[in-house]
Amino acid sequence: MDDLVKEAAEAILAGKLVGMPTETVYGLAADASSQEAVLAIFAAKNRPHFDPLIVHVSDIAMAEDCALINELAHKLMKAFWPGPLTLVLPKRDYIPDEVSSGLDTVALRCPNHPLALALIEESKRPIAAPSANLFGRISPTTAEHVREQLGDSLACIIDGGPSSIGVESTVIGFDAQKTVYVLRPGGLSVDALSEVLGYEPSVKSMEAVVAEDLNSRSPGLLKSHYAPQVPVRIKGPADEWPTGKEWGCLAFQDAVEGVAHNEILSANGDITEAAQNLFASLRRLEASDVQQICVELVPEEGLGIAINDRLKRAAGGA
Ligand code: TXA
Numbered sequence: 001m002d003d004l005v006k007e008a009a010e011a012i013l014a015g016k017l018v019g020m021p022t023e024t025v026y027g028l029a030a031d032a033s034s035q036e037a038v039l040a041i042f043a044a045k046n047r048p049h050f051d052p053l054i055v056h057v058s059d060i061a062m063a064e065d066c067a068l069i070n071e072l073a074h075k076l077m078k079a080f081w082p083g084p085l086t087l088v089l090p091k092r093d094y095i096p097d098e099v100s101s102g103l104d105t106v107a108l109r110c111p112n113h114p115l116a117l118a119l120i121e122e123s124k125r126p127i128a129a130p131s132a133n134l135f136g137r138i139s140p141t142t143a144e145h146v147r148e149q150l151g152d153s154l155a156c157i158i159d160g161g162p163s164s165i166g167v168e169s170t171v172i173g174f175d176a177q178k179t180v181y182v183l184r185p186g187g188l189s190v191d192a193l194s195e196v197l198g199y200e201p202s203v204k205s206m207e208a209v210v211a212e213d214l215n216s217r218s219p220g221l222l223k224s225h226y227a228p229q230v231p232v233r234i235k236g237p238a239d240e241w242p243t244g245k246e247w248g249c250l251a252f253q254d255a256v257e258g259v260a261h262n263e264i265l266s267a268n269g270d271i272t273e274a275a276q277n278l279f280a281s282l283r284r285l286e287a288s289d290v291q292q293i294c295v296e297l298v299p300e301e302g303l304g305i306a307i308n309d310r311l312k313r314a315a316g317g318a
């Protein structure tokens with residue numbers, strides 16, 4: 001057992017906060033069964049209390065302690081755990097109301113990262129962990145990102161290297177007929193989900209979220225959730241890139257000339273690599289001296305759906 005994992009597990013049991021690597025993004029981890037530890041997460045992130053947390057478990061047995069698992073949920077867990085799939089299910093009392101912001105459901109996920117799994121197993125606790133960034137800021141994909149924004153609040157940070165996926169998990173819910181819908185597109189593609197479900201789950205667009213008032217069910221879907229500190233504009237397919245030293249640009253494949261800062265997600269047009277690079281690129285753009293950022297959407301398929309979702313949120317909506 002890694003010494004740092006042992007130290008981190010002791011910190012978790014003492015109600016402290018830990019930086020936890022996962023395959024999607026880094027998490028701000030605390031004991032999900034402790035009301036006080038969970039409140040410390042909200043305080044450190046400056047996160048509003050109406051935005052519920054994801055609980056991380058090491059296996060389906062631990063998930064059973066936290067929620068009521070229907071047959072279809074069980075099947076999806078077997079197919080995709082450990083991995084970037086979060087399921088919203090009826091909550092058991094073991095999980096305090098602070099985790100779910102008073103909702104009667106809890107979001108569960110089993111992360112596919114050996115150090116995250118080791119931490120959960122060593123502490124023998126389900127671990128509540130939102131992304132380890134200040135509220136409304138860009139999610140972290142390296143230990144250094146976590147240290148920059150939250151270092152002072154943490155007992156320790158487990159450095160597990162850069163996150164291999166780079167966008168947050170796919171969050172799904174079940175309606176009364178146990179039909180699955182996607183609340184947040186993420187690291188597990190809708191195509192992969194469809195294959196196991198035998199149908200294509202509907203993705204609740206931001207417009208639908210607003211229209212159906214789903215915000216009360218998944219408050220983290222606020223449009224501005226991923227906004228960088230610098231205004232972001234989306235380049236339309238027929239638009240030219242802007243030029244001038246006030247501009248930073250985030251392109252999918254090809255370099256942009258005549259701007260102060262240029263980031264490329266994947267020179268080969270590889271969508272997996274693009275997802276891995278997304279948040280670090282946005283952070284570099286934000287830290288550069290530019291006054292405005294222009295971004296280009298990627299092909300709307302596979303992981304590209306999650307990437308485009310994050311880019312639209314960074315731009316503050318549609
Ligand atoms: O990949 C991930 O999911 C990362 C890593 C650390 O696991 N975590 C993450 O957590 O992205 P966070 O807190 O940044 O996003 C949690 C999302 C939010 O959209 C929140 O509203 C939703 O999950 N959520 C949590 N509990 C919910 C519930 N009971 N019902 C509906 N949505 C819920």
Ligand code: MG
Nearest residue numbers: 130131132139
């Ligand atoms: Mg987040």
